[in-house]
Amino acid sequence: MKMSFRWYGNKHDSVSLPYIKQIPGMKGVVTALFDIPVGDVWPLEEIMHVKQEIENYGLLFETIESVNVHEDIKLGLPSRDLYIENYNKTLRNLARAGIKVVCYNFMPVFDWTRTELAKELADGSTALSYDDRELRNLDPRVLVQEMEKGSNGFVLPGWEKERLTELKGLFEMYRDFDENRLFKNLQYFLEGVIPVAEECDIKMAIHPDDPPWSVFGLPRIITSKSNLDRLIHLVDSPYNGITLCTGSLGANPENNIPEIIRHFGKLGRIHFGHVRNIRIHQPGVFNEVAHKDENSSLDIYEIMKAFYEIGFTGPLRPDHGRMIWGEKGRPGYGLYDRAIGANYLLGLWDAISRGSCI
Numbered sequence: 108m109k110m111s112f113r114w115y116g117n118k119h120d121s122v123s124l125p126y127i128k129q130i131p132g133m134k135g136v137v138t139a140l141f142d143i144p145v146g147d148v149w150p151l152e153e154i155m156h157v158k159q160e161i162e163n164y165g166l167l168f169e170t171i172e173s174v175n176v177h178e179d180i181k182l183g184l185p186s187r188d189l190y191i192e193n194y195n196k197t198l199r200n201l202a203r204a205g206i207k208v209v210c211y212n213f214m215p216v217f218d219w220t221r222t223e224l225a226k227e228l229a230d231g232s233t234a235l236s237y238d239d240r241e242l243r244n245l246d247p248r249v250l251v252q253e254m255e256k257g258s259n260g261f262v263l264p265g266w267e268k269e270r271l272t273e274l275k276g277l278f279e280m281y282r283d284f285d286e287n288r289l290f291k292n293l294q295y296f297l298e299g300v301i302p303v304a305e306e307c308d309i310k311m312a313i314h315p316d317d318p319p320w321s322v323f324g325l326p327r328i329i330t331s332k333s334n335l336d337r338l339i340h341l342v343d344s345p346y347n348g349i350t351l352c353t354g355s356l357g358a359n360p361e362n363n364i365p366e367i368i369r370h371f372g373k374l375g376r377i378h379f380g381h382v383r384n385i386r387i388h389q390p391g392v393f394n395e396v397a398h399k400d401e402n403s404s405l406d407i408y409e410i411m412k413a414f415y416e417i418g419f420t421g422p423l424r425p426d427h428g429r430m431i432w433g434e435k436g437r438p439g440y441g442l443y444d445r446a447i448g449a450n451y452l453l454g455l456w457d458a459i460s461r462g463s464c465i
């Protein structure tokens with residue numbers, strides 16, 4: 108397992124590479140070219156520039172999160188062929204820079220969704236939270252404004268303003284869309300990119316939908332063990348894999364995360380780990396908590412044990428953190444709580460791996 112840290116680049120992050128370097132046990136940085144519009148080819152020069160920046164600090168640059176999928180591909184529009192071609196050009200450029208894993212998601216219109224970006228917890232820290240009852244009464248356009256207001260001046264990936272200005276038209280286009288249709292479009296995309304990923308030796312790792320259920324009536328498909336099983340068989344290649352995000356899948360208590368890790372791990376389809384803890388208050392209502400939390404809904408020890416048991420050697424990162432100690436930054440992506448989280452995970456990993464040798 109290679110402990111990694113998500114970084115938004117010099118322009119878009121309050122956390123700097125020298126600080127990331129100082130986190131004990133930190134091996135790699137996960138990033139993307141955030142200024143390239145979705146659907147455009149990532150220029151090799153710019154990829155090499157970021158690679159250099161990261162490697163200058165002795166950190167690995169092997170994982171991209173994310174190369175986003177253009178909406179036309181999800182919608183299955185004729186223009187998708189051009190965007191798939193561009194995606195493959197990006198994969199080829201990333202391979203030249205030594206990238207091994209590419210994370211992406213296939214959520215229509217909205218990326219990860221929360222109703223509050225700074226919910227105050229009992230200890231005075233703040234965290235991202237979600238309440239289905241609130242979402243149900245919300246106009247999607249209001250949510251977009253709220254996300255922007257709460258973002259502390261950072262552009263939240265997946266919530267770029269330009270992408271969301273045409274909300275009404277997008278909703279119109281997804282009318283009558285069901286899961287099967289979205290799965291079909293995902294299959295078309297994978298049939299287009301997996302052969303290139305194989306050639307490039309880049310593992311594609313789909314991120315689960317967050318939360319793992321329909322929002323605003325839009326279909327969501329990467330939500331459960333059975334749907335993940337369906338995904339890996341759309342194109343039966345080890346390069347068609349998963350980002351196992353515990354907090355996303357875990358928001359539905361029916362998803363048994365350690366069991367899901369063991370199942371897909373044994374099939375060799377988990378290429379990237381996101382470990383985050385949450386507390387579910389009632390169905391559809393949850394907030395994020397510290398990786399170590401006495402009242403959480405996920406068993407982080409069992410989760411790390413499952414990763415260990417499958418012999419996981421890929422990148423794994425603490426996912427979102429709380430905002431603590433007065434830090435100001437990108438919601439979910441401050442330095443302090445993620446650094447603490449990373450070291451809780453590393454501590455568990457040490458105990459599990461050394462203990463099992465006795």
Ligand SMILES: [Mn+2]
Nearest residue numbers: 352355381426
């Ligand atoms: Mn995640």
